[in-house]
Amino acid sequence: MTRTALVTGGSRGIGAAISKKLQDDGFKVAVTYAGNDEAAAAFSRETGIEAYKWNVADYDESAAGIAQVEADIGPIDVVVANAGITRDAPFHKMTPEQWHQVIDTNLTGVFNTVHPVWPGMRERKFGRVIVISSVNGQKGQFAQVNYAATKAGDLGIVKSLAQEGARAGITTNAVCPGYIATEMVMAVPEKVRESIISQIPAGRLGEPEEIARCVAFLASDDAQFINGSTISANGAQFFA
Numbered sequence: 001m002t003r004t005a006l007v008t009g010g011s012r013g014i015g016a017a018i019s020k021k022l023q024d025d026g027f028k029v030a031v032t033y034a035g036n037d038e039a040a041a042a043f044s045r046e047t048g049i050e051a052y053k054w055n056v057a058d059y060d061e062s063a064a065g066i067a068q069v070e071a072d073i074g075p076i077d078v079v080v081a082n083a084g085i086t087r088d089a090p091f092h093k094m095t096p097e098q099w100h101q102v103i104d105t106n107l108t109g110v111f112n113t114v115h116p117v118w119p120g121m122r123e124r125k126f127g128r129v130i131v132i133s134s135v136n137g138q139k140g141q142f143a144q145v146n147y148a149a150t151k152a153g154d155l156g157i158v159k160s161l162a163q164e165g166a167r168a169g170i171t172t173n174a175v176c177p178g179y180i181a182t183e184m185v186m187a188v189p190e191k192v193r194e195s196i197i198s199q200i201p202a203g204r205l206g207e208p209e210e211i212a213r214c215v216a217f218l219a220s221d222d223a224q225f226i227n228g229s230t231i232s233a234n235g236a237q238f239f240a
């Protein structure tokens with residue numbers, strides 16, 4: 001039986017690596033993106049995976065988009081809530097807009113992504129929910145009050161959903177990446193990046209594929225009894 005997987009923000013960065021890995025593992029995959037049509041089209045050309053455009057911060061858009069994905073590839077067995085953004089500023093300079101953008105995308109976006117697929121997973125007595133949190137949700141980070149709040153909140157969602165889904169055959173787990181070499185991290189000034197790397201005992205950034213392998217494990221049958229857990233993949237930068 002071919003299982004299906006939906007990866008939000010799956011057209012670029014970590015999400016693209018996750019999508020490709022799940023496809024390699026035999027899943028029928030669909031991805032979403034927010035607005036970068038060019039990157040999404042290039043990803044679909046390369047992989048043959050359909051990319052759907054909607055804003056995870058909008059519940060109605062998410063519900064309608066998910067209904068379309070299910071009409072196209074079938075009921076969703078695995079959902080990876082990966083879409084996320086940063087809007088960094090020290091707290092005294094952080095605007096309410098920066099706060100709300102990050103909360104709406106990284107926290108409410110997880111609700112909007114999982115809530116529409118949850119009833120179907122309960123009915124079918126199978127589901128894998130995997131949320132991409134962050135080391136900075138575990139430890140906090142200067143100039144990321146908004147981001148750290150969402151990523152810590154995501155862990156609260158995971159631990160609560162794990163309890164709600166356990167009897168219905170649904171597992172919910174988190175992956176907390178450390179600093180990974182994606183556009184999000186490569187966009188920071190080189191000096192800042194060097195100082196970040198100096199704080200990672202492994203002496204390097206992680207690769208998106210290293211996160212993808214964690215997700216693939218959590219999506220697999222081997223991970224059936226793992227529920228409400230967090231896999232930290234951060235090169236020994238932080239121990240939760």
Ligand SMILES: NC(=O)c1ccc[n+]([C@@H]2O[C@H](COP(=O)([O-])OP(=O)(O)OC[C@H]3O[C@@H](n4cnc5c(N)ncnc54)[C@H](OP(=O)(O)O)[C@@H]3O)[C@@H](O)[C@H]2O)c1
Pocket residue numbers: 008009010011012013014015032033034035036037039054055056057082083084085105132133134135176177178179180181182183184185
């Ligand atoms: N990179 C790291 O070091 C790192 C570390 C820890 C955790 N993470 C987490 O890992 C996840 C992926 O990060 P990344 O570095 O791979 O990011 P990225 O390269 O910036 O890619 C982000 C993806 O999310 C999509 N997206 C953003 N906002 C969206 C929205 N409102 N609705 C729908 N899609 C949206 C983007 O679509 P468009 O292409 O259309 O913009 C893109 O596909 C995020 O949750 C991030 O917080 C990353």
